[in-house]
Amino acid sequence: MDLSSILGIVLCAVVVVFGIVSGDEGAAALWNFFDEGSIFITIGGAFFCTMITTDSLKDFWGSIRSIRLILKPYSSDAEKTIRSIIDLSNIARKEGLLALEEAANDIDDEFLKKGVLLIVDGTDPELVRNILETELNCIEARHASKTSFWETMAAMGPAWGMIGTLIGLINMLKKLDDIASIGPNMALALVTTFYGSVLANWICLPIANKLKANNAKEIMIKEIMVEGLLSIQAGENPRVIEEKLKSFLSPDNRNAFKKDEGESVG
Numbered sequence: 001m002d003l004s005s006i007l008g009i010v011l012c013a014v015v016v017v018f019g020i021v022s023g024d025e026g027a028a029a030l031w032n033f034f035d036e037g038s039i040f041i042t043i044g045g046a047f048f049c050t051m052i053t054t055d056s057l058k059d060f061w062g063s064i065r066s067i068r069l070i071l072k073p074y075s076s077d078a079e080k081t082i083r084s085i086i087d088l089s090n091i092a093r094k095e096g097l098l099a100l101e102e103a104a105n106d107i108d109d110e111f112l113k114k115g116v117l118l119i120v121d122g123t124d125p126e127l128v129r130n131i132l133e134t135e136l137n138c139i140e141a142r143h144a145s146k147t148s149f150w151e152t153m154a155a156m157g158p159a160w161g162m163i164g165t166l167i168g169l170i171n172m173l174k175k176l177d178d179i180a181s182i183g184p185n186m187a188l189a190l191v192t193t194f195y196g197s198v199l200a201n202w203i204c205l206p207i208a209n210k211l212k213a214n215n216a217k218e219i220m221i222k223e224i225m226v227e228g229l230l231s232i233q234a235g236e237n238p239r240v241i242e243e244k245l246k247s248f249l250s251p252d253n254r255n256a257f258k259k260d261e262g263e264s265v266g
Contacts, residue, residue: 002073005210012202035191038164042195045160050153063149070210076217078224079257081112082245085228088116089238097122097233111135111222115229125233132226136219143215147208154204161196165189224248 021027054060084107091099101120107113111132118128168189175181224245231241246254 002071005070005206008206009202016198016202032187033191033194035188038168038188038192038195041164041167042157042161042192043199045163046153046156046196046199049156049160050149053152054149059145063146066146066149066211067207069146069214070207074214074217076214076221078221078249079253081221081224082228082242082249082257084112085225085232085245086238086242089228089232089236089241092232093235093238100232109225112225112229115225119229119233125230128233129226129230132222132229136222136226139222140215140219143211143218147211147215150204150208150211154200154208157199157204158193158196161193161199164192164196168192220248 017030020029020033023029025032051057051060054063088100088103091103097119100116104113104116104120107116114135115128115132118131123131168185172182172185172189175185228241228245231244236244246257249257
């Protein structure tokens with residue numbers, strides 16, 4: 001499980017609850033923020049309106065299920081990927097490109113395995129790049145559709161919260177002759193705005209941003225694979241390939257990479 005995501009969601013709930021119960025009413029104030037009609041208008045309206053933007057009910061439910069992606073840790077080790085590429089380049093340099101076919105059997109990543117087999121088959125380098133980049137674009141498009149779903153939901157939440165507030169205000173203004181009911185009715189009308197803001201800023205936007213971050217990591221890893229495979233196919237020296245691929249790393253990770261490399265050599 002992704003501890004940062006789970007901890008963040010839980011602590012946000014703690015902050016909101018603390019803000020509610022820290023007043024004079026204490027825990028009893030929680031009931032001031034509960035209203036079935038407001039929940040249905042805000043949450044239901046946001047979900048149903050977002051449903052309009054999806055291609056099908058299957059896509060809609062698939063996008064909702066994408067919340068699971070932020071609850072499990074995303075394993076992206078650029079340094080490990082670079083070392084795998086260097087190992088492949090050493091095999092190709094010593095035994096030739098055809099020797100990579102056997103090495104491909106031990107590769108778990110389907111994208112990298114596909115690229116290796118294209119090289120072994122003698123595919124033109126430009127065609128190899130086009131095939132792999134096309135797959136990269138398709139992966140990014142699929143990820144973007146999930147991110148867009150949550151961004152749309154984040155926009156719909158406050159909007160439907162405002163709609164609920166307007167409904168409540170209109171009903172309240174119809175009963176202005178009852179002065180005593182104005183305060184409670186105003187509070188109830190504002191609850192829908194509260195729900196909309198919570199839905200957007202506690203759930204939807206964090207999910208969208210987390211999916212974007214995971215997408216960026218995955219695309220970078222696969223770009224490393226593309227550049228490394230094309231360098232192997234071009235017959236470049238493993239040391240040159242290593243220096244080229246390390247440009248994808250941050251300065252701190254480059255230093256760590258060098259340190260680990262030195263320890264392994266020692």
